[in-house]
Amino acid sequence: MRRRYLPTNLSRRRGHLIVAAFYALLGLLLWWPLPARLLTHVPGSETWAFDEYTFVWNIWWFRHALLDLGTNPLHSDYLFYPLGIDLVLYTYNILNAAVALPLLDWLGPVLASNLILVGMTVLSGWGTWLLVRWLLARTLDVTGPAAQAAAWGAGALYAFGAYRAVYAALGHYDMVSTGFIPLFVLFFLKTLWGSRRPNNEVRALRYWAPALLTGVFMAGALLNEMIFGVFLAILGLILMAMTWRRVARGWLARMLVAVLVAAVLWAPVGVPVVRTLLSTDYVLAGWGDALKLSADLFSFVAPTALHPLWGPEWVQELRDVQVNAVAPGTSRFSDVNTVFVGVSTLLLCALAVARFRRVVGPWAVGLLGFGVLTLGPLLQVGGRYLWSFDNLLPNGQTTAVPLPFVLLHYLPIVQGNRAANRFSVVLLLCAAVLVGYALWWLARLFEERTRRASAGVFVAAGLTALLLVEQLSLPLPLTDARPPRGYEVIAEDPDDFAVLTLPLGWRNSFGVTGSEDTRNQWYMAAHGKRLVQGNISRAPDEKFDYWERLPVLRSLIEIQNDQEVPEEWRAEDEARAAETMRLLGVRYVAVHPAVPNKPPYEQNRERALQYLLDVVPMEQVYEGDDLLVYRVAEPDAAMNELDFGADGSGIYQVAGWSEGGQEGAATFNWAMGEATFLLPDANEDEPLTISMQVRPFQLPQTVQPLVNEQPTGEPVTLEPGWNEIRFTAPAAVLDGPTARVTLRFSRTDRPVDVLPPTRLVGSTGVETRAEITVKSAGPGLGELGDLAWITVNGVDSSAHRAGTNVTVVDPETGAVEEVQGFDTTANEFERDRLHEFIAGIAEGKIVIVALKGPATSFLNLDTVAAFKTLGAATGPTDHGVSYALIGVKGAAEGTALEAESKEDSVDRAHQPDDRPLSSAVDWVRWEP
Secondary structure (H helix, E strand, C coil), X not given: CCCCCCCCHHHHHHHHHHHHHHHHHHHHHHCCXXXXXXXXXXXXXXXXXXXXXXXXXXXHHHHHHHHHHCCCXXXXXXXXXXXXXXXXXXXXXXXXXXXXXXXXXXXXXXXXXXXXXXXXXXXXXHHHHHHHHHHHHHHHCCCCHHHHHHHHHHHHHHHHCHHHHHHHHCCCHHHHCCCHHHHHHHHHHHHHXXXXXXXXXXXXXXXXXXXXXXXXXXXXXXXXXXXXXXXXXXXXXXXXHHCHHHCCCCHHHHHHHHHHHHHHHHXXXXXXXXXXXXXXXXXXXXXXXXXXXXXXXHXXXXXXXCCCCCCCCHXXXXXXXXXXXXXXXXXXCCCCCCCCCCHHHHHHHHHHHHHCHHHHHHHHHHHHHHHHHHCCCECCECCECCECCCCCCHHHXXXXXXXXXXXXXXXXXXXXXXXXXXXXXHHHHHHHHHHXXXXXXXXXXXXXXXXXXXXXXXXXXXXXHHHHHHCCCCCCCEEECCCCCCHHHHHCCCCCCEEEEECCEEXXXXXXXXXXXXXXXXXXHHXXXXXXXXXXXXXXXXXXXXXXXXXXXXXXXXXXXCCCCCHHHHHXXXXXXXXXXXXXXXXXXXXXCCCCCCCCHHHHHHHHHHHHHHHXXXXXXXXXXXXXXXXXXXXXXXXXXXXXXXXXXHHHEEEEXXXXXXXXXXXXXXXXXXXXXXXXXXXXXXXXXXXXXEEECCCCCEEEEEECCEECCCCEECCCCCEEEEEEECHHHCCCCCEEEEEEECCCECHHHHCCCCCECCCCCCECCCCEEEEEECCCCHHHCCEEEEEECCEECCCCCCEEEEEEECCCCCCEEXXXXXXXXXXXXXXXXXXXXXXXXXXXXXXXXXXXXXXXXXXXXHHHHHHHCCCXXXXXXXXXXXXXXXXXXXXXXXXXXXXXXCCCCEEEEECCCCCCECEEEEEXXXXX
């Protein structure tokens, strides 16, 4: 008969403290040298993306937004300034930020972040210890020292598995915040298996407490990383399906309580998340590099690069992975190995399955299932995912092996997880549970053979040590979190303004515009000012596209990407640099050193700095700590008027605008549904009166103005013709030197739907019912070269022949009458046939021309004359060009739609105007 150990409440509490202290001590040893640098450094790697500073900034911003600014921490006007950015789908790690809230004033963000990570590590181990100890008692009816030691070992594996150290070293703190996962699983099982409904109120709390705690810990997991909800839902379904015989009466009611508690606690974040997911289409672009972010089958047993004995050198592996993007085969795997399980761990898991098959079935299925999911959409082994199966396939073809992760890609919301390797956080929990069973079996075996309880404990401890040696990740990479002292100069300036830094870039989960260094975002905590750039997880395209059309900024993007700045850009930059800096509210420029071995900014830093000095009027105010700080010259006079449709007005238009025109002296742009523009020099100390002239495209039409997303009064009803409207922005909604104004119109209409057909072909005077597009790509354009494409009403209508392609369309019916190709790359006979064909086309017919390849090889002046009979101004003027034409036979010279280029492809289109137009906007004026 097995001995049962029944500890008292005091010994239980003491035991919990001892276990927590044990994991804390392990943390001091296994996360070295972090314990020696808690005040100054954070886990991360300088050769990587500095993701760690995203999470340190999160902690600072959460408190700054709530307590200092009194704003919603799920939105920031301090990043992407002056556009601002929503943080709803951001990797916020918001529970950690909330926990740090009362600690920041006396610990600071760096120490608070480190202590929370260590606390999450201890919580992960302690929660797994509780889970495994309870499972052993519930399923095997065993307690005592052997069971305690086995649970300790399982908790140590989950808390200090290599997967957590690698995520910490990559700066992915959300994936290190796993403390609530084992606790959720423990109380989920207690809720599911439950006990009989109590007959008295004394035991009612004990009956409902597991359900309440299940909801609490689910919400905690979601608030640290939303994708944890998907992982735990899958694990919950496995446990529910495979332990159905253990399910107690009333489980459904208890589960509903758990779901309700989780929903209520997560609602402040969950409601905006769901609303955003349902109203936007930028959750996942395609597969989002899912193949790269998947585990390699070999990686399960290949030591990570952090292992001091058996792994490759950490920095070299990071560099190899970066190079692998352009030179496949450089690195061991397609990405950093984050899913190491270990040979010892797998052997112990196999032992647990062999000895306790019926009991551990759900955990074995979880280990296998989540292991397969970490492999992503296609099987990869040793960095390879295409297979010929030893020439089984014909003609040397290769194929990939699809995996179940493919199915998740087509599920709404769930498909937002593009990083398959993140399933490892549950994979290792299943492994830890199985290891716990195996450790107990081996400990009990030695205990029975030696008749000494201590023998079993020593065996479990020794095997735990073996597991940890295999999982070893030392030393843990750290980065220096101390902001450069030069930011004190900026912090001492009391005004509200923005800072622009080099490197200059905007980053989301799918790429970078420019060259981004997330540390610059963290340094905001040192100066407290706004930042033009930023790092975000998901964002609308206009939040990134906008910067690529701004003078100075677009040139800096090109320079940082190792490109040359066109001369016309430089001329515009020199003329409009001060205007651009005023628009962005920039008062200081901070220039950081390049990070070694992080191209392309590394080799272009000096070029970018010199360009800034050449075009932007500014003076140096600080040099030191490898940081240069410049103050931008103040503009001569405040700006108070915008003329839409005029040259240069496009930099003030953020989104929702389209090409306009001119009516008399009024130039204008079309606003489409909801249009946003920027007003520089918006004084935030007093209300701002804004007036503007607008003309509705169709009636009835109303417009609701918003300033910085806040409505200003009631919607305005527009009258026919030009309307001058006026509204006031209260000082309370003005925030920063530049204001965002949004015009929200009540309706949009397409000209093609509401206006009489006036589909003129260029200025030929001929109308057509056809929608026509034509594209030409001449030789010497790489993959774009040798292409001619003509469509009429969406149907391919090109001969696609090398040389000159011609299509004839009837203007009355829009029908294609002839499609011909002439190989003018070959000889003069084809050229002469082309001339004869053009001469034979009836007057008034629409003629479309596209050149493919070296089509001008045999063309001559007679060809130019023939093209001019179609309304061309010149015809192709040089050899080896891209050339496209939409003309009319018999039209005057220069009236056709014509395009030519020797450096790029060209295209022309004649399509109905299907833009969703609301109102024309002529000018905007503003004053206090």
